[in-house]
Amino acid sequence: MAPQQRKPHVCRNPDLIRGVGKYSRSKMYHKRGLWAIKAKNGGAFPKHEKKAVAAAPAEKPPKFYPADDVKKPLVNKRKARPTKLRASITPGTVLIVLAGRFKGKRVVFLKQLTSGLLLVTGPFKINGIPLRRVNQSYVIATSTKVDISGVNVEKFDDKYFGKKVEKKKKKGEGEFFEAEKEEKNTLPQEKKDDQKSVDAALIQCIEAVPDLKSYLGARFSLKAGMKPHELVF
Protein backbone atom coordinates (compact mmCIF):
# COMPACT_ATOMS: atom_id res chain seq x y z
CA MET A 1 0.00 0.00 0.00
CA ALA A 2 1.69 3.17 -1.19
CA PRO A 3 1.67 5.77 1.59
CA GLN A 4 0.89 8.65 -0.80
CA GLN A 5 -2.46 7.27 -1.92
CA ARG A 6 -4.92 8.79 0.53
CA LYS A 7 -8.54 9.35 -0.27
CA PRO A 8 -9.44 13.00 0.36
CA HIS A 9 -11.17 13.11 3.75
CA VAL A 10 -14.88 14.02 3.65
CA CYS A 11 -15.98 16.65 6.17
CA ARG A 12 -17.37 15.09 9.39
CA ASN A 13 -19.94 17.85 9.84
CA PRO A 14 -21.45 18.80 6.48
CA ASP A 15 -23.24 22.16 6.12
CA LEU A 16 -27.02 22.16 5.94
CA ILE A 17 -26.82 25.77 4.85
CA ARG A 18 -23.90 28.11 5.25
CA GLY A 19 -23.17 28.54 8.94
CA VAL A 20 -25.31 25.63 10.19
CA GLY A 21 -23.82 22.17 10.54
CA LYS A 22 -25.73 18.94 10.41
CA TYR A 23 -24.60 17.68 13.82
CA SER A 24 -24.87 19.34 17.24
CA ARG A 25 -21.96 19.92 19.62
CA SER A 26 -22.68 16.79 21.60
CA LYS A 27 -23.02 14.67 18.47
CA MET A 28 -19.72 16.06 17.13
CA TYR A 29 -18.05 15.30 20.47
CA HIS A 30 -19.08 11.71 20.01
CA LYS A 31 -18.13 11.61 16.31
CA ARG A 32 -14.64 12.97 16.91
CA GLY A 33 -14.04 10.24 19.47
CA LEU A 34 -13.01 12.64 22.23
CA TRP A 35 -14.69 10.24 24.68
CA ALA A 36 -12.35 7.46 23.51
CA ILE A 37 -9.27 9.68 23.82
CA LYS A 38 -10.32 10.66 27.32
CA ALA A 39 -10.99 7.05 28.31
CA LYS A 40 -7.56 6.06 27.02
CA ASN A 41 -6.00 8.79 29.13
CA GLY A 42 -7.87 7.94 32.33
CA GLY A 43 -10.74 10.39 32.40
CA ALA A 44 -9.07 13.64 31.38
CA PHE A 45 -7.95 14.98 28.01
CA PRO A 46 -4.20 14.46 27.51
CA LYS A 47 -2.24 17.65 28.07
CA HIS A 48 1.24 18.71 27.06
CA GLU A 49 3.34 20.33 29.67
CA LYS A 50 4.05 23.93 28.83
CA LYS A 51 7.58 24.43 27.63
CA ALA A 52 9.61 26.43 30.09
CA VAL A 53 10.06 29.89 28.66
CA ALA A 54 13.63 31.10 28.99
CA ALA A 55 13.69 34.25 31.16
CA ALA A 56 14.26 37.23 28.85
CA PRO A 57 17.30 39.29 29.86
CA ALA A 58 16.28 42.48 31.71
CA GLU A 59 16.04 45.35 29.19
CA LYS A 60 17.51 48.68 30.17
CA PRO A 61 15.35 51.72 29.42
CA PRO A 62 16.76 53.54 26.34
CA LYS A 63 18.99 56.57 26.90
CA PHE A 64 17.58 58.55 23.99
CA TYR A 65 14.06 59.10 22.75
CA PRO A 66 13.78 60.86 19.36
CA ALA A 67 11.75 64.07 19.41
CA ASP A 68 9.57 63.36 16.37
CA ASP A 69 8.01 60.04 15.48
CA VAL A 70 9.74 58.75 12.37
CA LYS A 71 7.56 56.59 10.11
CA LYS A 72 8.97 53.19 9.31
CA PRO A 73 8.66 52.06 5.69
CA LEU A 74 6.28 49.17 5.10
CA VAL A 75 7.66 45.67 4.79
CA ASN A 76 8.36 44.65 1.16
CA LYS A 77 8.83 40.93 0.66
CA ARG A 78 8.78 40.99 -3.15
CA LYS A 79 11.54 39.16 -4.95
CA ALA A 80 12.97 40.11 -8.32
CA ARG A 81 12.12 37.40 -10.83
CA PRO A 82 12.51 37.15 -14.58
CA THR A 83 9.34 38.05 -16.50
CA LYS A 84 6.77 35.29 -16.63
CA LEU A 85 7.29 33.43 -19.89
CA ARG A 86 4.21 32.94 -22.04
CA ALA A 87 3.11 29.30 -22.16
CA SER A 88 3.39 29.29 -25.94
CA ILE A 89 7.13 30.06 -25.81
CA THR A 90 9.20 26.92 -25.14
CA PRO A 91 12.83 26.22 -26.10
CA GLY A 92 12.92 25.61 -29.84
CA THR A 93 9.85 27.67 -30.71
CA VAL A 94 10.00 29.75 -33.88
CA LEU A 95 9.27 33.37 -32.99
CA ILE A 96 8.39 36.31 -35.23
CA VAL A 97 10.30 39.46 -34.23
CA LEU A 98 8.08 42.53 -34.47
CA ALA A 99 10.36 45.51 -33.93
CA GLY A 100 13.90 46.62 -34.46
CA ARG A 101 16.19 46.03 -37.38
CA PHE A 102 15.05 42.43 -37.77
CA LYS A 103 11.32 43.10 -37.77
CA GLY A 104 9.33 40.41 -39.51
CA LYS A 105 12.13 37.88 -39.28
CA ARG A 106 11.48 34.40 -38.00
CA VAL A 107 13.89 33.29 -35.34
CA VAL A 108 14.53 30.28 -33.06
CA PHE A 109 14.09 30.72 -29.29
CA LEU A 110 16.84 29.22 -27.12
CA LYS A 111 16.23 30.17 -23.50
CA GLN A 112 15.09 32.93 -21.16
CA LEU A 113 17.87 34.87 -19.44
CA THR A 114 17.70 35.98 -15.81
CA SER A 115 16.85 39.53 -16.85
CA GLY A 116 13.68 38.20 -18.49
CA LEU A 117 14.85 38.77 -22.07
CA LEU A 118 14.74 35.90 -24.52
CA LEU A 119 17.94 34.50 -26.01
CA VAL A 120 17.37 33.98 -29.70
CA THR A 121 19.35 33.00 -32.80
CA GLY A 122 18.62 33.19 -36.56
CA PRO A 123 20.46 30.85 -37.14
CA PHE A 124 22.97 33.30 -38.55
CA LYS A 125 23.65 31.36 -41.75
CA ILE A 126 19.96 31.20 -42.58
CA ASN A 127 18.68 34.71 -41.93
CA GLY A 128 21.55 36.82 -40.62
CA ILE A 129 20.35 37.11 -37.05
CA PRO A 130 23.13 36.39 -34.53
CA LEU A 131 22.76 35.28 -30.92
CA ARG A 132 20.69 38.11 -29.61
CA ARG A 133 18.42 39.18 -26.81
CA VAL A 134 14.83 40.07 -27.54
CA ASN A 135 11.98 41.22 -25.33
CA GLN A 136 9.01 38.89 -25.01
CA SER A 137 6.55 41.70 -25.73
CA TYR A 138 7.98 42.33 -29.18
CA VAL A 139 7.57 38.79 -30.38
CA ILE A 140 4.81 36.56 -31.73
CA ALA A 141 5.18 32.91 -30.80
CA THR A 142 4.28 30.51 -33.60
CA SER A 143 3.34 26.89 -32.93
CA THR A 144 6.26 25.61 -35.00
CA LYS A 145 8.96 23.98 -32.86
CA VAL A 146 12.54 23.03 -33.70
CA ASP A 147 14.38 20.29 -31.82
CA ILE A 148 16.90 22.08 -29.63
CA SER A 149 18.26 19.22 -27.54
CA GLY A 150 21.64 19.16 -29.27
CA VAL A 151 22.44 22.76 -28.41
CA ASN A 152 24.29 23.88 -25.29
CA VAL A 153 23.25 27.36 -24.18
CA GLU A 154 24.54 27.21 -20.60
CA LYS A 155 27.30 29.75 -21.04
CA PHE A 156 25.12 32.62 -22.29
CA ASP A 157 23.81 35.15 -19.82
CA ASP A 158 23.12 38.88 -19.69
CA LYS A 159 26.74 39.75 -18.98
CA TYR A 160 27.80 38.13 -22.27
CA PHE A 161 25.70 40.72 -24.09
CA GLY A 162 26.59 43.73 -21.99
CA LYS A 163 28.63 46.63 -23.32
CA LYS A 164 32.33 46.19 -22.87
CA VAL A 165 33.74 48.55 -20.21
CA GLU A 166 36.73 50.42 -21.67
CA LYS A 167 39.66 51.37 -19.59
CA LYS A 168 39.94 55.11 -19.05
CA LYS A 169 42.85 56.51 -21.02
CA LYS A 170 44.48 59.84 -20.38
CA LYS A 171 42.86 62.67 -22.24
CA GLY A 172 45.32 62.91 -25.11
CA GLU A 173 43.56 64.29 -28.17
CA GLY A 174 44.43 63.66 -31.75
CA GLU A 175 46.28 60.42 -32.36
CA PHE A 176 45.00 58.62 -29.30
CA PHE A 177 41.39 59.20 -30.22
CA GLU A 178 41.63 57.79 -33.72
CA ALA A 179 43.62 54.74 -32.71
CA GLU A 180 41.01 53.77 -30.11
CA LYS A 181 38.03 54.01 -32.44
CA GLU A 182 39.35 51.49 -34.93
CA GLU A 183 39.60 48.74 -32.34
CA LYS A 184 35.97 48.79 -31.27
CA ASN A 185 34.22 47.85 -34.49
CA THR A 186 35.37 44.25 -35.00
CA LEU A 187 33.45 41.40 -33.39
CA PRO A 188 35.69 39.26 -31.18
CA GLN A 189 36.50 35.83 -32.64
CA GLU A 190 35.13 34.19 -29.51
CA LYS A 191 31.61 35.39 -30.30
CA LYS A 192 31.86 34.16 -33.87
CA ASP A 193 32.89 30.72 -32.62
CA ASP A 194 30.01 30.65 -30.14
CA GLN A 195 27.61 31.47 -32.95
CA LYS A 196 29.00 28.68 -35.11
CA SER A 197 28.81 26.07 -32.36
CA VAL A 198 25.22 26.94 -31.45
CA ASP A 199 24.10 27.01 -35.06
CA ALA A 200 25.80 23.79 -36.16
CA ALA A 201 23.44 21.47 -34.28
CA LEU A 202 20.44 23.69 -34.98
CA ILE A 203 20.91 23.84 -38.73
CA GLN A 204 21.05 20.05 -38.95
CA CYS A 205 17.67 19.75 -37.21
CA ILE A 206 16.24 22.52 -39.39
CA GLU A 207 17.33 20.91 -42.64
CA ALA A 208 15.60 17.69 -41.59
CA VAL A 209 12.21 19.40 -41.94
CA PRO A 210 11.27 20.27 -45.56
CA ASP A 211 10.81 23.99 -46.30
CA LEU A 212 11.74 25.02 -42.73
CA LYS A 213 15.01 26.57 -43.88
CA SER A 214 13.36 28.84 -46.44
CA TYR A 215 10.61 29.58 -43.90
CA LEU A 216 13.17 30.89 -41.43
CA GLY A 217 14.86 32.89 -44.16
CA ALA A 218 11.66 34.65 -45.20
CA ARG A 219 10.12 37.66 -43.48
CA PHE A 220 6.57 37.73 -42.16
CA SER A 221 4.20 40.44 -43.38
CA LEU A 222 0.49 41.08 -43.21
CA LYS A 223 -1.14 40.80 -46.59
CA ALA A 224 -4.58 41.86 -47.78
CA GLY A 225 -7.35 39.97 -46.03
CA MET A 226 -5.24 38.76 -43.12
CA LYS A 227 -6.85 39.57 -39.81
CA PRO A 228 -4.27 39.24 -37.01
CA HIS A 229 -6.88 38.61 -34.34
CA GLU A 230 -8.23 35.68 -36.35
CA LEU A 231 -4.90 34.23 -37.50
CA VAL A 232 -3.62 31.12 -35.85
CA PHE A 233 0.14 31.40 -35.43
Next chain:
Amino acid sequence: MPFKRYVEVGRIALVNYGKDYGKLVVIVDVIDQNRALVDAPDMVRGQMNFKRLTLTDIKIDIKRVPNKKTLVAALEAADVKNKWESSSWGRKLIVQKKRASLNDFDRFKIMLAKIKKAGVVRQELAKLKKETTA
Protein backbone atom coordinates in the same frame (compact mmCIF):
# COMPACT_ATOMS: atom_id res chain seq x y z
CA MET B 1 -39.55 30.52 -58.20
CA PRO B 2 -41.26 28.19 -55.72
CA PHE B 3 -39.70 27.20 -52.44
CA LYS B 4 -37.73 23.96 -52.46
CA ARG B 5 -36.60 23.55 -48.83
CA TYR B 6 -39.50 23.29 -46.38
CA VAL B 7 -39.60 23.32 -42.62
CA GLU B 8 -40.87 19.84 -41.81
CA VAL B 9 -40.19 17.04 -39.37
CA GLY B 10 -36.93 15.47 -40.47
CA ARG B 11 -35.45 18.50 -42.25
CA ILE B 12 -31.72 18.90 -41.55
CA ALA B 13 -30.71 22.48 -40.77
CA LEU B 14 -27.45 24.27 -40.05
CA VAL B 15 -27.31 26.44 -36.94
CA ASN B 16 -26.03 29.87 -37.90
CA TYR B 17 -26.06 31.72 -34.58
CA GLY B 18 -25.50 30.97 -30.93
CA LYS B 19 -23.84 28.37 -28.79
CA ASP B 20 -24.31 25.55 -31.32
CA TYR B 21 -23.03 27.57 -34.28
CA GLY B 22 -22.04 25.39 -37.21
CA LYS B 23 -23.83 22.24 -36.08
CA LEU B 24 -26.17 20.16 -38.19
CA VAL B 25 -29.48 19.58 -36.41
CA VAL B 26 -32.72 17.78 -37.24
CA ILE B 27 -36.07 19.57 -36.95
CA VAL B 28 -38.02 17.18 -34.79
CA ASP B 29 -41.20 19.22 -34.22
CA VAL B 30 -42.60 22.68 -34.92
CA ILE B 31 -43.57 24.62 -31.79
CA ASP B 32 -45.19 27.70 -33.26
CA GLN B 33 -44.74 30.18 -36.07
CA ASN B 34 -41.25 31.08 -34.99
CA ARG B 35 -39.71 28.11 -33.19
CA ALA B 36 -38.89 24.52 -33.82
CA LEU B 37 -37.90 21.66 -31.56
CA VAL B 38 -34.48 20.64 -32.71
CA ASP B 39 -32.25 17.66 -31.93
CA ALA B 40 -28.80 16.32 -32.79
CA PRO B 41 -26.84 13.28 -31.62
CA ASP B 42 -24.44 15.34 -29.50
CA MET B 43 -26.87 17.86 -28.04
CA VAL B 44 -29.81 18.02 -25.67
CA ARG B 45 -33.07 18.38 -27.56
CA GLY B 46 -34.27 21.99 -27.34
CA GLN B 47 -36.13 24.78 -29.03
CA MET B 48 -34.58 27.11 -31.54
CA ASN B 49 -35.90 30.09 -33.42
CA PHE B 50 -36.08 29.61 -37.18
CA LYS B 51 -33.94 32.70 -37.57
CA ARG B 52 -31.07 30.74 -36.09
CA LEU B 53 -31.44 27.94 -38.62
CA THR B 54 -30.55 27.67 -42.27
CA LEU B 55 -32.38 24.83 -44.03
CA THR B 56 -30.41 22.35 -46.10
CA ASP B 57 -31.44 20.04 -48.92
CA ILE B 58 -31.19 16.95 -46.74
CA LYS B 59 -34.30 15.38 -45.22
CA ILE B 60 -34.61 12.19 -43.20
CA ASP B 61 -37.61 9.98 -42.60
CA ILE B 62 -38.66 10.18 -38.95
CA LYS B 63 -41.90 10.44 -37.02
CA ARG B 64 -42.66 13.58 -34.99
CA VAL B 65 -40.38 13.73 -31.87
CA PRO B 66 -38.59 10.39 -32.02
CA ASN B 67 -36.40 8.84 -29.29
CA LYS B 68 -32.76 9.78 -29.31
CA LYS B 69 -31.95 6.18 -30.26
CA THR B 70 -34.38 6.18 -33.18
CA LEU B 71 -33.10 9.54 -34.29
CA VAL B 72 -29.47 8.45 -34.31
CA ALA B 73 -30.42 5.25 -36.16
CA ALA B 74 -32.35 7.25 -38.77
CA LEU B 75 -29.40 9.60 -39.24
CA GLU B 76 -27.09 6.64 -39.77
CA ALA B 77 -29.50 5.00 -42.20
CA ALA B 78 -29.83 8.13 -44.32
CA ASP B 79 -26.05 8.64 -44.18
CA VAL B 80 -26.50 12.35 -43.48
CA LYS B 81 -22.87 12.94 -42.51
CA ASN B 82 -21.44 11.71 -45.80
CA LYS B 83 -24.14 13.37 -47.87
CA TRP B 84 -23.37 16.66 -46.16
CA GLU B 85 -19.60 16.40 -46.45
CA SER B 86 -19.79 15.53 -50.14
CA SER B 87 -22.22 18.35 -50.96
CA SER B 88 -20.61 21.55 -52.26
CA TRP B 89 -21.92 23.56 -49.28
CA GLY B 90 -20.49 21.06 -46.83
CA ARG B 91 -17.16 20.93 -48.65
CA LYS B 92 -16.90 24.72 -48.61
CA LEU B 93 -17.39 24.76 -44.83
CA ILE B 94 -14.70 22.15 -44.36
CA VAL B 95 -12.25 24.19 -46.45
CA GLN B 96 -13.08 27.35 -44.51
CA LYS B 97 -12.43 25.56 -41.23
CA LYS B 98 -9.14 24.16 -42.51
CA ARG B 99 -7.97 27.57 -43.71
CA ALA B 100 -8.83 29.18 -40.38
CA SER B 101 -6.79 26.65 -38.46
CA LEU B 102 -3.63 27.02 -40.55
CA ASN B 103 -0.33 27.61 -38.81
CA ASP B 104 2.07 30.36 -39.95
CA PHE B 105 4.37 27.62 -41.28
CA ASP B 106 1.43 25.99 -43.10
CA ARG B 107 0.57 29.26 -44.77
CA PHE B 108 4.17 29.57 -45.93
CA LYS B 109 4.15 26.03 -47.38
CA ILE B 110 0.87 26.76 -49.18
CA MET B 111 2.38 29.91 -50.66
CA LEU B 112 5.31 27.90 -52.04
CA ALA B 113 2.92 25.29 -53.44
CA LYS B 114 0.78 27.95 -55.14
CA ILE B 115 3.81 29.53 -56.76
CA LYS B 116 5.01 26.14 -57.98
CA LYS B 117 1.60 25.25 -59.40
CA ALA B 118 1.31 28.61 -61.14
CA GLY B 119 4.76 28.06 -62.65
CA VAL B 120 3.78 24.70 -64.06
CA VAL B 121 0.52 26.08 -65.48
CA ARG B 122 2.32 28.99 -67.08
CA GLN B 123 4.83 26.64 -68.73
CA GLU B 124 2.07 24.54 -70.24
CA LEU B 125 0.28 27.66 -71.41
CA ALA B 126 3.45 28.94 -73.04
CA LYS B 127 3.85 25.59 -74.82
CA LEU B 128 0.29 25.72 -76.13
CA LYS B 129 0.72 29.30 -77.28
CA LYS B 130 3.85 28.35 -79.18
CA GLU B 131 2.00 25.53 -80.91
CA THR B 132 -0.89 27.70 -82.06
CA THR B 133 1.32 30.49 -83.38
CA ALA B 134 3.73 28.09 -85.07
